[in-house]
Amino acid sequence: MFRTIRHRDGSAMTGGCDQIGGRIGMWLFLYTEIILFGGLFVLYAAYFHEYPRAFAEYGKELDRVIGAVNTVLLLVSSFTVAASLTALRQGMRRLCLGLLAVSFCCGTIFLVNKYFEWGHKFAMGLYPSSPALAGAPPGKNIFFGLYYVITGLHGLHVLIGMTLLAISFVLVQRRRATADRYAILENSGLYWHLVDLIWIFVFPLFYLIL
Amino acid sequence: MDSGEQHLSSYATLALVLVALLVLTGITVAVSYVDLGRFNVPLTLAIASTKVSLVLLYFMHLRYEGRAIRVSFIGTICFLAIMIGFTFWDVAFR
Numbered sequence: 096m097f098r099t100i101r102h103r104d105g106s107a108m109t110g111g112c113d114q115i116g117g118r119i120g121m122w123l124f125l126y127t128e129i130i131l132f133g134g135l136f137v138l139y140a141a142y143f144h145e146y147p148r149a150f151a152e153y154g155k156e157l158d159r160v161i162g163a164v165n166t167v168l169l170l171v172s173s174f175t176v177a178a179s180l181t182a183l184r185q186g187m188r189r190l191c192l193g194l195l196a197v198s199f200c201c202g203t204i205f206l207v208n209k210y211f212e213w214g215h216k217f218a219m220g221l222y223p224s225s226p227a228l229a230g231a232p233p234g235k236n237i238f239f240g241l242y243y244v245i246t247g248l249h250g251l252h253v254l255i256g257m258t259l260l261a262i263s264f265v266l267v268q269r270r271r272a273t274a275d276r277y278a279i280l281e282n283s284g285l286y287w288h289l290v291d292l293i294w295i296f297v298f299p300l301f302y303l304i305l
Numbered sequence: 306m307d308s309g310e311q312h313l314s315s316y317a318t319l320a321l322v323l324v325a326l327l328v329l330t331g332i333t334v335a336v337s338y339v340d341l342g343r344f345n346v347p348l349t350l351a352i353a354s355t356k357v358s359l360v361l362l363y364f365m366h367l368r369y370e371g372r373a374i375r376v377s378f379i380g381t382i383c384f385l386a387i388m389i390g391f392t393f394w395d396v397a398f399r
Contacts, residue, residue: 114311115371115373118311118370118374119373119374119377122374122377122378123377126377126378126381129381129385130381130384130385130388133385133388133389134388136389137388137389137392137393140389140392140393140396141392141393141396144393144396144397145396159334159337163330163334166330167327167330170323170326170327170330171323173323173360173364174319174320174322174323174364176364177314177319177363177364178316178319178320180314181313181314181315181316181319184313185313281311284364284365285365288360288361288364288365289365291360291364292357292360292361295353295356295357295360296353296357298353299333299337299349299350299352299353300349302337303333303334303337303349304337304345304346304349
């Protein structure tokens with residue numbers, strides 16, 4: 096694992112981890128995620144064009160306050176993840192662990208909010224292929240269908256991101272991720288930021304349309 | 306960067322970006338209560354794009370990355386634009 100690569104000019108690269116290569120690999124994966132959600136946003140755009148009034152009407156049924164709170168949670172957690180990388184690289188291990196714990200908590204609160212939000216909609220009979228939606232005008236069925244698919248897939252990504260943050264936390268704690276070897280934290284961070292990016296578009300598209 | 310050493314972001318820069326993101330979130334929520342007719346959707350998307358750019362450039366360090374990641378990222382966005390643009394074009398002018 097710890098090879099020393101010697102260049103022709105005599106300079107040496109130690110550590111054996113190709114940092115640029117690691118980042119490029121992570122970004123390639125993130126591109127596939129961008130296209131995945133991009134496809135869903137195309138679907139949204141096409142149906143929004145077809146049923147603009149229905150989308151505006153049912154968008155108002157979603158709770159803007161919970162949506163805004165969840166946006167703030169994800170933005171703050173993105174900041175703490177970015178700051179935790181700085182902390183780790185400066186050798187401030189405890190601060191790094193604290194910041195990661197805060198990020199993890201933000202993700203948990205986000206999912207708890209989503210649970211209550213979905214639960215409330217389920218109680219109103221608005222869930223995929225429910226009798227209330229099956230008999231509703233097509234715009235309503237499509238709006239809530241897209242809502243569940245996109246926020247559901249995003250929620251799954253939040254869960255995966257939290258798992259990656261937890262793994263990074265353990266590795267930092269066990270000193271397997273250090274100021275010199277921080278690729279796992281950096282790439283988990285990139286994934287977490289991507290989750291944030293997607294939510295930045297989901298929030299106005301579903302909660303804030305007039 | 307050729308060294309492979311990643312840029313180290315200062316806490317101050319990151320905090321400043323967070324404040325900007327929170328302010329933009331406030332603006333986009335406030336704007337959603339005002340009926341601007343046909344300008345609501347473009348304005349909302351413009352604000353969201355600004356927020357996304359901030360996250361990409363500073364939190365995800367895209368600003369400090371080398372050419373490989375920058376070019377491939379722009380390529381992905383171009384592909385996404387074609388995918389969304391052409392599909393929507395077909396739907397809108399059918």
